Amino acid sequence: MADERGRLKVFIGMAPGVGKTYRMLQEGKAEADSGRDVAIGYLEPHGRAETLAQADGLELIPRRIVEYRGKPLEEMDLAAVLARKPELAHTNAPGVEHEKRYEDVRDVLEAGFDVFSTVNVQHLESLNDQVTQLTGARVRETIPDEVLSMADEVVLIDLTPEALIARLRAGKVYRPERVPAALNNFFKIENLAALRETALRQVAEDVEVKRLIREPSPIVRRDEEGFAATPDAAPQAIAERLLALATLAPHSERIVRRAWRSAQRLDAPLDVLVVRPPGPSPEDRERLEALRRLAAMLGARLRVEEGEDVAAVTIAVARELGTTYVLIGTPSERRGLGRLGLRGGGGRDLSLLGRLLRELPGVDVRIVTDPTRRGRGAETVRVGDPGSASSE
Numbered sequence: 001m002a003d004e005r006g007r008l009k010v011f012i013g014m015a016p017g018v019g020k021t022y023r024m025l026q027e028g029k030a031e032a033d034s035g036r037d038v039a040i041g042y043l044e045p046h047g048r049a050e051t052l053a054q055a056d057g058l059e060l061i062p063r064r065i066v067e068y069r070g071k072p073l074e075e076m077d078l079a080a081v082l083a084r085k086p087e088l089a090h091t092n093a094p095g096v097e098h099e100k101r102y103e104d105v106r107d108v109l110e111a112g113f114d115v116f117s118t119v120n121v122q123h124l125e126s127l128n129d130q131v132t133q134l135t136g137a138r139v140r141e142t143i144p145d146e147v148l149s150m151a152d153e154v155v156l157i158d159l160t161p162e163a164l165i166a167r168l169r170a171g172k173v174y175r176p177e178r179v180p181a182a183l184n185n186f187f188k189i190e191n192l193a194a195l196r197e198t199a200l201r202q203v204a205e206d207v208e209v210k211r212l213i214r215e216p217s218p219i220v221r222r223d224e225e226g227f228a229a230t231p232d233a234a235p236q237a238i239a240e241r242l243l244a245l246a247t248l249a250p251h252s253e254r255i256v257r258r259a260w261r262s263a264q265r266l267d268a269p270l271d272v273l274v275v276r277p278p279g280p281s282p283e284d285r286e287r288l289e290a291l292r293r294l295a296a297m298l299g300a301r302l303r304v305e306e307g308e309d310v311a312a313v314t315i316a317v318a319r320e321l322g323t324t325y326v327l328i329g330t331p332s333e334r335r336g337l338g339r340l341g342l343r344g345g346g347g348r349d350l351s352l353l354g355r356l357l358r359e360l361p362g363v364d365v366r367i368v369t370d371p372t373r374r375g376r377g378a379e380t381v382r383v384g385d386p387g388s389a390s391s392e
Helices: 020-033 049-054 078-084 101-110 125-135 145-149 161-169 176-184 189-214 252-266 282-298 310-321 352-359
Strands: 008-013 064-068 071-075 115-120 153-156 242-246 270-276 301-306 325-329 364-368 380-385 388-391
Touching: 008 020, 008 145, 008 189, 020 049, 020 115, 064 078, 078 101, 101 115, 125 189, 125 252, 125 282, 145 189, 145 252, 153 189, 161 176, 161 189, 242 252, 242 310, 252 270, 252 282, 252 325, 252 364, 270 282, 270 310, 282 301, 301 310, 310 352, 325 352, 352 364
Parallel strands: 008 115, 008 153, 242 270, 242 325, 270 301, 325 364
Antiparallel strands: 064 071, 364 380, 380 388
């Protein structure tokens, strides 16, 4: 273990072909020209001549050959990189040190080496549902958002959708035989525009979170005569804490991802609660394990409770944890918002939402919408108290 951890620099973009690897190699050559010892641990140029040209003059560490199902696969040789002393979203072949490449990167950083890497915004785990809704394609290879958050520097490689499509048509992204299929699927102008907006927003949020961590706003107190006194060293604000109520249905993963992104914006911890009846089926255990993996990848805390009364368990857990936000799934269509206890009336609302609002005063409740029930629009309905509702 090195005395000092290495620095991570991530080049992020909206899609393949915007120039992330090209820019990364340019900066690597600049570091080498300044006298630093630079080597390429793994390079995937996708046959792009311009990208390969940028690698000229840099040492390339040979890849490791791994046999899997009778076929030789090439992976980054972690041992060789570490011994040498010089695309994050990737699953390694069985038989190497780690399952995922971002885990290799962590080892390299811990050994004291600086790392340059690239990633497309659609590979962030918390954006998985949003990207699926935007493009119609589920991205299977993802990385924890924490990997981007721990980067010492994030560089956005931006390109207009029109310019990227022009590069694609010119054969600078994929080989000519792949271009027609790409234009008819992922590389549609509306997909690229949405992904570009997502990438811009992601980087802006990352910068804002890191700025707030570095520069906490002091609280200015005033004396009895109204003059500003010496500010406190750090803010004394009430901490936010989010609780996502998940079920063992597949769509609950969307609730968890949405809750995690809200937690990131609030710089707040996230708890995920699953209330299940006793004696889960094999299918339930499989779904619970999937939720465990997702929570672990996002850095959320999963809590599983047994009980028949979901509202009562949720209320008890929220009180115990000091929750300030609760996120739940969309109510069934037959009830709709008219049954949420938001219109007054003499009868007591016994629905889950009604009970949460009544028993958890001062706690915001957000309803995470199901995109299969509507077109594009507001992501959540947020309920601040039993007398008002607003879309967000």
